[in-house]
Amino acid sequence: MGKFSNDIRELLEGVGGKENIVTVSHCATRLRFVLADPKKADVGKIEKIKSVRGTFTQAGQFQVIIGNEVSVFYNELIKETGLKESSKEEAKKAGRQNMNFLQRLISHLAEIFAPIIPAIVVGGLILGFRNVIGDIAFFEDGSKTLTEVSQFWAGVHHFLWLIGEAIFFFLPVGITWSIAKKMGTTQILGIVLGITLVSPQLLNAYAVAGGAEPPVWDFGFTQIKMIGYQAQVIPAMLAGFILSYLEIKIRKITPEYISMIVVPFFALVPTVLIAHVVVGPIGWRIGSVISNVVYSGLTSAVGWLFAAVFGFFYAPLVITGLHHMTNAIDLQLMSEFGGTNLWPMIALSNIAQGSAVLAIIFINRNKPEKEEEKQVSIPATISCYLGVTEPAMFGINLKYVYPFFAAMIGSALAGVFSVATGVMANSIGVGGLPGILSIQPQFMLRFAVAMLIAIVVPFTLTVVFSKNNLFVKNTKSIAS
Known part of the structure; x- marks a missing residue:
């Protein structure tokens, strides 16, 4: 008999029996069920199980928070039930059966950007470091930067641009590769397509935007402008999907013995042509419109209102999965304006959710009956402060409601301050x-103040709401 045998039995009953489970997998803290009929899940019954810290549904998956021992729980579940082990990717695919069209669209978008986010994060840190040593005058009475007084740091500054350029200028290569990988098509073709969008023989997109006249491919009866799409998101996405669509369709009608020759040629060549004639220019225009609308909204006279709405509703967007759409907007802002004023608000929302959980830990500090809850709340706070909010939101804040609401208010206020003071991030x-x-x-000090707001306001409001029973879901489970 395993450590969690009784809990497993109760959990199986709660999800509607073994026969209601299509797949099950796990991540760092959660079991991810895809249920044949999600309505059979008895959330109230499941959340009463001793080892369960909370539940929520996202991306078509019914997720049960177990905590750090989730891998042990999962292994016992598989062993005792005979269920087939599934990867997170398999669970995602199966989970789409429970999603509507918009949810499936957002899920696909998230899967495209997830593999390239680590590179973008590294690129943002590198750009930030280069700005510190190359743009801020710390030396000789504030008249010179570190790169101006040290050849070593000047060399470092120059060298690091090699990485920054590879990540951001050639971002379309990563996007088209990621789409090919996600669609199950030939990944090297995705990479080649991306390179054709940023090839050095093409006039840089930024030069074209500055008014430079691009060279052309002259076919006699027509000419095509040789414009590059460096750092552009939407043109790369449109081209990537066209390539995958063509490859899948052509492969279906091509005999296997000639597919190695026919499929790559008739998928790649038309796609590159379409990318430079049709979807490239259209995608660039769409991206410019989106980024200009967002940027104008955030820098206008009513930018504070835009910031307040975004800061307040960002956490609920995370619950629905719609927050993944902001990645594309952030990247487009970076390509158009050299930075993003949207990303800082996202980081502030992370902090606000963590601060609300910190307040719950403070409220329940002398309550022995809440000791088990700390197994979720303490790691969840740390996770939020490092940028991952789901454990906090689903494990604590939504469970009680009022800390979630306090965090939304704190996030909105911090976002308003960030936008009002012009804070910009180098990147995601x-x-x-x-x-x-x-x-x-130049904005770090202002952002530090916004961070302080995102810590103090949610913490204070959570305590106040708790003591006054405001926005409380269950007064028996919280401080009086």
Whole structure:
């Protein structure tokens, strides 16, 4: 008999029996069930199980928070039930059966950006470091930067641009590769397609935007402008999906013995042509419109209102999965304006959720009956401050409601301050407290103040709401 045998039996009953489970996998803290009929899950019954810290549904998956021992629980579950082990990717695919069209669209978008986020985070940190040593005058009475007084640091500054350029200028290569990988098509073709969008023989997209006249491919009867799409997101996404669509369709009608020759040729060549004639220019225009609308909204006279709405509703967006859409907007802002004023608000929302959980820990500090809850709340706080909010939101804040609401208010106020003071980030970066490393140096002090707001306001409001039973879901389970 395993450590969690009784809990496993109760959990199986709670999810509607073994026969209701399509797949099950796990991540760092959660079991991820795809259920044949999600309505059969008895959430109230499941959340009463001793080892369960909370539940939520996301991306078509019914997720049960177990905590740090989730791998042990999962292994016992598989052993005792005979269920087939599934990877997170398999669970995601199966989970789409429970999603509507918009949810499936957002899920696909998230899967495209997830593999390239680590590179973008590194790139943002590198750009931030280069700005610190190359743009801020710390020396000789504030008249010179570190690169101006040290040849070594000047060399470091120059060298690091090699990495920054590879990540951001050639971002379309990563996007088209990621789409090919996600669609199950030939990944090297995705890489080649991306390179054709940023090839050095093409006039740089930024030069074209500055008014430079691009060279052309002259076919006699027509000419095509040789424009590059460096750092552009939407043109790369559109081209990537066209390539995958063509490859899948052509492969279906091509005999296996000639597919190695026919499929790559008739998928890649038309796609590159379409990318430079149609979807490239259209995608560039769409991206410019989106980024200009967002940037104008955040820098206008009513930018504070835009910031308040985004800061307040970002956490609920995370619950729905719609927050993944902001990655594309952030990247487009970076390509158009050399930075993003949207990302700082996301980092502040992370901090606010963690601060609300910190307040719960403070409220329940002398309550022995809450000791088990600390197994979720303490790691969840740390996780939030490092940029991952799901354990905090689903494990604590949504369980009680009022800390979640307090965090939303704190996030909104911090976001308003960030936008009102013009804070810009170099790029998407590490969320939470380390997010300050992605902020452009001249705005770091202002962002530090915004971070303080995101810590103090949610903490204070959570305590106040608790003592006054405001926005409380279950007064028996919290401080009086």
